[in-house]
Amino acid sequence: SAVISQKPSRDICQRGTSLTIQCQVDSQVTMMFWYRQQPGQSLTLIATANQGSEATYESGFVIDKFPISRPNLTFSTLTVSNMSPEDSSIYLCSVEKAVVDGYTFGSGTRLTVV
Amino acid sequence: QKEVEQNSGPLSVPEGAIASLNCTYSDRGSQSFFWYRQYSGKSPELIMSIYSNGDKEDGRFTAQLNKASQYVSLLIRDSQPSDSATYLCAVNSHYNQGGKLIFGQGTELSVKP
Numbered sequence: 001s002a003v004i005s006q007k008p009s010r011d012i013c014q015r016g017t018s019l020t021i022q023c024q025v026d027s028q029v030t031m032m033f034w035y036r037q038q039p040g041q042s043l044t045l046i047a048t049a050n051q052g053s054e055a056t057y058e059s060g061f062v063i064d065k066f067p068i069s070r071p072n073l074t075f076s077t078l079t080v081s082n083m084s085p086e087d088s089s090i091y092l093c094s095v096e097k098a099v100v101d102g103y104t105f106g107s108g109t110r111l112t113v114v
Numbered sequence: 115q116k117e118v119e120q121n122s123g124p125l126s127v128p129e130g131a132i133a134s135l136n137c138t139y140s141d142r143g144s145q146s147f148f149w150y151r152q153y154s155g156k157s158p159e160l161i162m163s164i165y166s167n168g169d170k171e172d173g174r175f176t177a178q179l180n181k182a183s184q185y186v187s188l189l190i191r192d193s194q195p196s197d198s199a200t201y202l203c204a205v206n207s208h209y210n211q212g213g214k215l216i217f218g219q220g221t222e223l224s225v226k227p
Contacts, residue, residue: 001160033214042202043158043217092157094215102148102160103204103215 002027002097006106013083013113020079021109023093028073033094033103034066043092049076083113117141118205120218128226133190135221137203140184147179148215149188150202158202162188193225 003026013019023032031050035043046066047055055068070076080087093106118139127133135149146165150158164170164177164186176189186205190197203218 042219045214045216048214096215102163104160105157108157 001102002029002095002104004093004095004104004106006093006109008109009107010110011112013111015084015113017083018079018081019083019111020077021091021093022077023075023106025074025095027097029095029097030073031096032070032076034068034076034078035092035094035105037090037092037108039089046078046091080111083111085113087111088113117216118203118218120201120203120221122219122221124222124224126224126226127193129193129195131193131225133193133197133223133225135188135190135201135203135223137186137188137218138184139186139203139205139216141205142181142184144181144184144205146206147177147186148204148206149175149177149186150204150217151197152200152202152220154199190223193223195225195227198223198225 005024007022011019031048033048034046036046037043045058046061047057047068049055049068049070051070051073065081067079091109094103096103120137149162151161152158162175162177164179167179167181170177174191178187200220200222202220204215206215
């Protein structure tokens with residue numbers, strides 16, 4: 001299965017600022033997925049990031065708030081823009097290297113907005 | 115109706131017992147099914163995947179799939195305290211690489227020594 005390096009692992013940010021989260025995969029993958037896990041909740045898909053095209057956002061998530069870049073087949077970033085305390089969550093990137101391997105997750109970014 | 119539903123628990127079982135975790139899904143086109151384990155403060159870890167009706171066993175874990183009933187379950191035999199975690203059911207409607215994974219709300223399992 002793929003190995004994902006995600007950073008930062010955690011951050012405390014002031015409201016109104018932005019944070020960019022990076023995910024680096026050890027092999028080329030077609031799609032990368034960004035999830036949010038709010039405190040005590042399950043994982044909610046934010047968007048699917050394709051190389052060479054705009055990300056596909058799920059209902060309730062918009063590009064202005066969560067811009068995504070996918071410059072190549074091993075790297076993606078998610079920016080959380082104009083943050084408010086409600087954005088305090090764990091953000092996770094995920095890839096599917098092969099169907100039989102399932103989906104692998106990065107170690108997550110624990111974001112606290114104050 | 116939620117796309118993927120699980121009993122939130124907590125489910126408490128004594129050490130050595132069988133833990134049974136259940137999940138239902140709404141999309142009949144779903145083709146691949148996963149169980150993830152998530153320890154507190156950690157990211158989800160894949161423990162089982164299943165694609166065909168029936169049972170799939172891996173060590174102490176058995177996944178069961180019934181597509182007609184839109185039901186998938188996970189059995190953990192000889193439960194250990196180290197199995198205490200939240201178990202997430204996830205469903206993918208695209209068998210080929212690249213479909214999105216939808217998660218249930220998770221079931222918290224507690225195994226008492």
